[in-house]
Amino acid sequence: MSRILLTVLMLTGPEIVCRLGPADPPYNAYSDERSTGDALELAGKVNAALVSWCRPNCPTISMYRNVTAADLMLIRNEGQVKLVYKPAFFTSVYDQYGDAGILAVLAHEVGHAIDGAMPTPWMKANWTSELRADAWAGCALAKMNLSSRALQAGLNALSKYPSPSHPNWTARIPVLQDGYTQCGGDASKLTLIR
Numbered sequence: 001m002s003r004i005l006l007t008v009l010m011l012t013g014p015e016i017v018c019r020l021g022p023a024d025p026p027y028n029a030y031s032d033e034r035s036t037g038d039a040l041e042l043a044g045k046v047n048a049a050l051v052s053w054c055r056p057n058c059p060t061i062s063m064y065r066n067v068t069a070a071d072l073m074l075i076r077n078e079g080q081v082k083l084v085y086k087p088a089f090f091t092s093v094y095d096q097y098g099d100a101g102i103l104a105v106l107a108h109e110v111g112h113a114i115d116g117a118m119p120t121p122w123m124k125a126n127w128t129s130e131l132r133a134d135a136w137a138g139c140a141l142a143k144m145n146l147s148s149r150a151l152q153a154g155l156n157a158l159s160k161y162p163s164p165s166h167p168n169w170t171a172r173i174p175v176l177q178d179g180y181t182q183c184g185g186d187a188s189k190l191t192l193i194r
């Protein structure tokens with residue numbers, strides 16, 4: 001009886017859907033702290049860009065900062081989704097790429113969270129979950145209507161900080177482009193991302 005219960009608990013434990021950066025030191029959820037207002041504001045922009053694609057099945061995503069987290073993590077647990085970032089990672093992305101860098105990496109993670117919530121005809125069946133998250137990131141970048149320069153900065157941030165399971169950047173580019181154009185992005189800005 002207790003063995004069965006243990007198995008069920010293990011099956012439904014937290015699952016790290018996507019992780020950027022090394023998993024060292026180990027993440028300790030007890031060190032989760034409320035995210036900063038700046039980070040929440042950027043997450044709100046990503047949410048607004050993508051919400052129409054998952055409504056009415058959008059997951060509720062909570063966001064935390066945590067010094068023990070990997071750079072950025074999306075964790076699913078018992079139907080809850082949480083995004084956890086390492087404060088030093090956001091500082092570093094912001095220093096290099098500005099707001100657009102943070103928007104882009106958040107959009108990739110939110111893409112994981114909303115993936116599969118609703119049928120999406122343009123999503124290709126042979127894309128892996130990492131590529132689908134990139135397609136959503138491209139979609140979000142289009143919806144946020146960034147300048148060419150900000151768009152390039154966002155893509156550079158995605159390229160610079162892949163997860164260990166992300167495919168090569170050359171495989172990711174066409175998928176990001178596809179998501180971008182499917183969501184109404186200005187194709188003339190896309191010449192910059194090759």
Ligand SMILES: [Zn+2]
Pocket residue numbers: 017018019108112130133163
């Ligand atoms: Zn990912």
